[in-house]
Amino acid sequence: MAFSAAFLFAAAAVSAPHDNLNATLWYQTSAEFRANSLQTYKMASLTLKDALTDKNWTALPTQTTDFQQLPPAIIVDIDETILDNSPAAAQAILEQDQGFNLKRWDRWVAAAKAQAVPGAVDFLNLAGQNGVTVLYISNRECAPRAAVKDSCPQKTDTLKNLQASGVKQVDASQIWLKSEQKDWTSEKESRRLKAAQQYRVIMLLGDDFGDFLPQVKHNITPAKRFELVDQYQQYWGSRWFMLTNPTYGSWETILQQPKQQYLQGF
Numbered sequence: 001m002a003f004s005a006a007f008l009f010a011a012a013a014v015s016a017p018h019d020n021l022n023a024t025l026w027y028q029t030s031a032e033f034r035a036n037s038l039q040t041y042k043m044a045s046l047t048l049k050d051a052l053t054d055k056n057w058t059a060l061p062t063q064t065t066d067f068q069q070l071p072p073a074i075i076v077d078i079d080e081t082i083l084d085n086s087p088a089a090a091q092a093i094l095e096q097d098q099g100f101n102l103k104r105w106d107r108w109v110a111a112a113k114a115q116a117v118p119g120a121v122d123f124l125n126l127a128g129q130n131g132v133t134v135l136y137i138s139n140r141e142c143a144p145r146a147a148v149k150d151s152c153p154q155k156t157d158t159l160k161n162l163q164a165s166g167v168k169q170v171d172a173s174q175i176w177l178k179s180e181q182k183d184w185t186s187e188k189e190s191r192r193l194k195a196a197q198q199y200r201v202i203m204l205l206g207d208d209f210g211d212f213l214p215q216v217k218h219n220i221t222p223a224k225r226f227e228l229v230d231q232y233q234q235y236w237g238s239r240w241f242m243l244t245n246p247t248y249g250s251w252e253t254i255l256q257q258p259k260q261q262y263l264q265g266f
Contacts, residue, residue, distance in 0.1 A: 019098060023246040024089045034118045036244050041119030044203060044241045045126055051202040051239075052130060059204045059239035061232070063196045073199030074127055075192060077206035078138040080245040082124070083114040083161060089247050100248075109140060109154050112161035117243065121166040128169035133199060136162070136170070137191045137211075141178040152180060189214035207245035217250035222262065225254070 027033055051057045055068040079085050088108040127134055142152035150156055155177050162170050176191050183190045195201055209225060210217045216225055
């Protein structure tokens with residue numbers, strides 16, 4: 001009887017409403033997610049040759065002069081672009097934790113066992129085979145850990161995870177994390193500008209609008225973000241590639257309460 005009561009209690013806890021339940025289920029179980037990721041990376045792979053051949057090709061609107069002879073590079077986000085962290089989201093749901101738990105997230109990063117997003121590794125290895133440097137610009141944050149001398153253990157963990165996922169040409173110099181340098185905040189523009197000084201950046205890949213443009217993650221409306229998407233129509237699917245992520249991101253954090261105000265019924 002006691003076992004049955006405990007089982008029912010656990011089942012009830014797991015099935016209780018959680019804001020991220022359906023989004024995480026979609027990410028982990030849907031054929032649609034897998035197909036979307038594969039087609040995104042396939043299109044990026046098919047575009048790679050043209051991007052390398054055309055010396056005037058750049059994915060950075062700010063890169064307008066004296067870039068043609070720079071070596072080519074691609075900028076990618078890491079989380080939900082290259083590495084699938086949905087187990088961390090799933091664990092939060094199972095623990096009925098509605099908020100972001102930094103300690104749990106850091107334990108997940110330290111484990112270095114995230115699987116690759118479908119299609120990502122083949123694309124990254126193709127880029128490497130064609131002499132393209134891949135820069136991993138991520139908002140994984142450098143932060144000290146007790147009894148660990150490494151000034152940025154998260155960078156060490158991330159490199160280990162990327163290598164374990166099958167990425168063949170990657171080293172620590174290609175991974176640029178939040179707080180690694182003083183001006184490397186969650187706004188990634190300073191890191192993109194640094195990349196533009198050294199490379200002809202031919203593609204951007206990410207799962208958040210902030211992986212492509214600055215000043216789009218705070219104090220902005222969905223309508224204004226829509227305008228910016230349309231303004232840069234020529235970039236999508238050739239220079240910019242967006243991965244789908246309904247589980248978290250600036251698409252949600254820009255919304256004001258109550259969020260129901262944004263719903264448009266018939």
